[in-house]
Amino acid sequence: MKFLFDLFPVILFFGVFKWAEGHPASAQELVMQYLGGAMSAGAVTAAQAPILLSTAVAIVASLAQIGWLLLRRRKVDAMLWVSLAIIVVFGGATIYFRDDTFIKWKPTILYWAFGLALLVSQLFMKKNLIRVMMEKQVTLPETVWPRLNLAWILFFAVMGLINIYVAFNYPLDTWVNFKMFGSMGLMFAFIIGQSLFLSKYMKDAE
Structure with a gap:
């Protein structure tokens, strides 16, 4: 359920587009x-309308996500705040300039962030964020946590590059x-591969 909630703006973006x-x-x-009032002067063509409308809906959906959590007095993950800031800046620029270049960069900026x-x-605070998020669910040897953190760093870097290419x-x-x-699909594949890699360490720990 949380996975679908996190994907809510992306699903709406796709559907509206x-x-x-x-x-x-x-x-x-x-x-x-x-x-019309949020854009620079000039007419909007029919070809531009889908990306502008879907971008606006994604911004509203992201705001609604956080508003819903705040109203229910639930914790808003840092990831959602970062995602909101990026979609507002890059989505807003897309709408104002009527240029899809900005929204195309949004996933890459998010992955790289x-x-x-x-x-x-990891380098400057000596804090492994992947471990912070996962150690309550899994028990792993000390040497594995840095490797897992590095794997996620590389994954996000590569995903950003793939997005730019496409x-x-x-x-x-x-x-x-x-x-x-x-x-x-790539995210699922990575998570499955990661689970297979970690399974032997989890058995050893048991």
Whole structure:
């Protein structure tokens, strides 16, 4: 359930983009009606409408996520705050300038921000954030935790590069599909591979 909650803005982004792609005139009308005041001067074309509308919905969804947690007096993970800040800045720039370049960079900036946080915490604060998040669920040898942290750092670095490659070498709709399914598939594959790698250490610890 938490996984779906975290993916809520991405799912809405994908769904709205696909709807707008199939109804460009309606999407264009909605963009001009609700986002016209948030954009620089100039007309919005039907081709621009899907990414502008879906980006706006993703921003609202991210704000709603955190608002819901605050209203229920639940802890808001640092990851959600970082994600909100990035989607507001890069999504806002996409809408204002009517340029999808900014939103295409958003996943890469998010991945690299997570990777950098893991690296900086390990090097300068002597704190393994992966261990902090996982040690209550799994017991691992001391030597494994730094390797696990490094694996996540490399994964986020590579994911950022892959996003850039897909975003700027393929059509926009291909990137949107990759953002929804490709990124999720790679994440699942990494987690499964990580689980298989850790299983022998968990058995040894037992």
